[in-house]
Amino acid sequence: MTPLLAKRKELILGVLVVLLGAAFWHTFFGGEGSPMRLGGPSLPPRGARPDLAGLKLFSIDWASLSTPRPAYDPNGRNIFQFGAIPPPPPPPPPVLTKAEQEAIKKAQEASAAERARQELLLQQQQAALAEQQRQASEKAAEIARNTPPPPPPKPQPPPIPYKFIGYIGPADNKVAVLHDGTDILMVRRGEELPHGIKVLEIGYESIKFGFTDPQFKDESRTLPMSSSY
DSSP states (O other): OOHHHHHHHHHHHHHHHHHHHHHHHHHHTOOTTOSOOOSSSSOOOTTSOOOGGGOOOOOOOHHHHTSOOOOOOTTSOOTTOOSOOOOOOOOOOOOOOHHHHHHHHHHHHHHHHHHHHHHHHHHHHHHHHHHHHHHHHHHHHHHHHHSOOOOOOOOOOOOOOOEEEEEESOTTSOEEEEEOSSOEEEEOTTOEEGGGEEEEEEOSSEEEEEESSGGGTTOOEEEEBTOBO
């Protein structure tokens, strides 16, 4: 027992002794008008034997008094300080048995083996995809080598720079009236014009031109009256 607890017990016993002495004094020597009464509204007459059984004494829990008080935690809550309370430290890891440690080790090894298998499978898939792309590229290059180039575009005859205004003369010997943007030209059927153009036919509302260049011998252009091609 600590000295402080022993001193407290002595103090409590002293108080109890004083209270018992005061009760006996009022019982045997005090009058009816005494301000301090114990046990009820009236006291027994002087000289009567006191009834100690009527006194109520409460027991003291000495074990609770000897219980050590909790120590002050400087890291706990302080009502005079503001701010967030720091989180408590993490609990220590649980102590595992040997069987549990072996089970965890086997699970880790199985996980590592599965991860290695997945990585190997991914590498194989990537290699197969790269091989497919290489084969497709080689096939496309082979097709491009074996495919003949497209033929050059077909040459086009020169444009007709004339406007057909109309004609004059008889129906069997018409004279076409043309305008090239600057001058008026009078031409008959079969005549050749600049730019390798010749007159093939002169109609009532149109004129048909051909070309002197042999590569355009089968080509022709027809212009309506008062229009240009």
